[in-house]
Every structure is written in C-alpha cells, then in structure tokens.
C-alpha cells in the first residue's frame with residue numbers, strides 16, 4: 484500500500500461514505516497512531532472524530548468492541564456513529580466516526596488545575612473501567628495518550644484498539660503499563676490487568692520526566708514491580724491513594740469494583756480548576772464591593 488493519508492485527506496476534504504452515504508467535512512487532523520489517523524470532521528452541525536485506516540483488519544477489532552459498547556446502556560452509548568469505507572482512486576479505505584472528545588491528558592489537566600484533582604480523576608477512570616468490565620471486556624491499552632480529561636474532571640477513554648474480551652490474550656498494550664513487562668503477571672485479559680495499568684497510569688501522569696527516564700528501556704532482569712512501588716511511595720501527589728495503587732500493582736485486587744470501592748473510602752482534597760477558582764474569587768470580590776456600596780448608600784441616606 485503506497486498511498487499516504489496526506490494524499491487522501493486534507494483540510495476541507497469532503498468525505499462521503501461508500502455504503503451509508505453520510506457526508507463528512509474534514510476540519511483538521513486530531514492525531515495519529517499506529518492504526519490510522521484521526522480527523523475532526525463536521526457532519527450536519529455537529530463535530531465528530533473520524534478514524535481512517537489503511538487496512539480494514541486493523542480497525543475491525545476496535546469497531547467490533549465499539550459496536551457492542553455503543554449499544555450498551557452505559558456512558559459509551561452512541562459513542563460510535565458510523566462505520567464505512569471511503570472510496571478513493573479505485574481503492575477503499577475503512578473509517579469509523581465516533582464522539583469527538585475535547586479534552587486534555589491527565590498530566591496536562593493536573594499541571595493546569597492542581598494535584599487535588601487526582602482523586603476525582605482516578606474515580607472517573609475507575610467508573611469507566613468498571614462499566615467496560617461489566618460488559619465482559621478489558622481495556623488493555625491503558626496509557627496517558629488514551630484518556631482525555633474534560634470539563635470538571637470527567638474522563639473519556641479513546642482508542643479502543645486494545646479492548647479485549649475477558650479471558651483472551653491482551654491484543655494491544657504499551658510496555659511500561661503492561662503487567663507482563665514488569666514480571667508481575669500474565670497478559671491474560673482480566674480486570675487485574677487493567678488495574679495494574681491504572682496504577683502505572685497515575686504514576687506516569689504525575690511523575691517528572693527525570694524520574695521516569697529510561698523506564699521503558701530496562702532489561703528484563705532489571706525490571707520488577709518494586710521499582711514502581713518505590714516511585715509510588717516517593718510521589719507526593721499520589722500519597723492519599725498510595726495504599727490502593729500499591730495493592731493494584733501487587734495484584735491484590737481481582738476486580739475494578741473492589742478498587743472503586745477502596746478509592747471511594749480515600750480522603751482527597753478537591754479544589755476547583757484554576758479558571759473556576761479565579762471566577763469564584765471575582766464573584767466574592769464583586770459581592771463584597773456591592774455590600775460596601777449598599778452600606779454607603781444606606782449610611783448617606785439616613786445621615
């Protein structure tokens with residue numbers, strides 16, 4: 484396959500599905516990965532994310548999982564809008580269209596809004612994973628790039644390429660998050676696999692680059708779960724949830740609902756994001772000024 488995506492799609496390309504005939508206007512590239520490129524598109528008046536692949540087999544497994552989740556009575560309902568092919572110069576390119584998630588990575592969100600958001604973000608990730616697990620799937624490829632935080636700490640999962648039916652071998656993973664890489668268990672798709680990756684996710688989203696440096700290049704004989712636990716124990720942001728994450732790394736939880744229940748018992752402080760905090764202080768100031776003004780009016784009126 485020699486055709487590149489850049490030859491097929493540019494900003495303003497209008498893309499019509501071969502079978503379903505839906506029309507999408509490409510606005511810009513959102514991101515790219517091993518399986519394809521993701522574009523922000525407009526369909527009618529709404530924006531969506533469209534993932535275009537060069538190879539149908541690569542997209543098929545994530546489409547299959549998304550179809551099931553999209554029909555479920557969960558927060559993933561209606562996540563998938565369309566699955567089709569784009570016919571271009573005699574060849575078919577598979578694509579699917581999904582909800583557009585406008586958000587930032589956990590690391591960016593924490594950097595902008597403060598570490599006190601960790602509790603809520605962790606809770607929201609766990610809620611998502613519990614929903615997925617209850618449907619019989621494991622997410623598999625948990626990593627910083629595959630989660631976006633939007634609004635007031637809401638978390639959305641993106642890239643369902645690693646979603647695997649429970650009991651099978653995890654089909655797509657990223658080494659640092661992988662239980663097998665650390666010699667801490669198998670690559671079999673069970674809830675504990677995602678819980679291990681969840682712990683690594685929180686570590687890697689809050690650690691400095693310096694402390695994480697080289698962690699993905701360790702020789703097998705030099706890797707062990709104790710290295711992650713040492714990072715965890717000396718990470719001040721994760722201090723409130725350290726015992727739960729440590730147990731997740733050691734494989735003490737067999738289900739995400741156990742972790743969720745333990746998470747709910749933790750004590751986190753919660754602050755408003757910087758923008759809301761500013762808004763709140765302006766409101767307080769405005770209120771105090773109006774009170775003073777009111778007092779002055781009353782004073783001058785009566786004297």
Ligand SMILES: Nc1ncnc2c1ncn2[C@@H]1O[C@H](COP(=O)(O)OP(=O)(O)OP(=O)(O)O)[C@@H](O)[C@H]1O
Nearest residue numbers: 513514515516517518519521532582583584641642
């Ligand atoms: N629904 C979405 N809303 C907004 N942005 C998205 C969405 N889906 C994907 N993206 C963006 O596109 C990028 C690539 O998407 P995705 O991770 O699905 O590709 P991939 O080929 O499966 O990647 P990988 O090589 O990590 O498996 C993401 O990192 C993200 O920035």
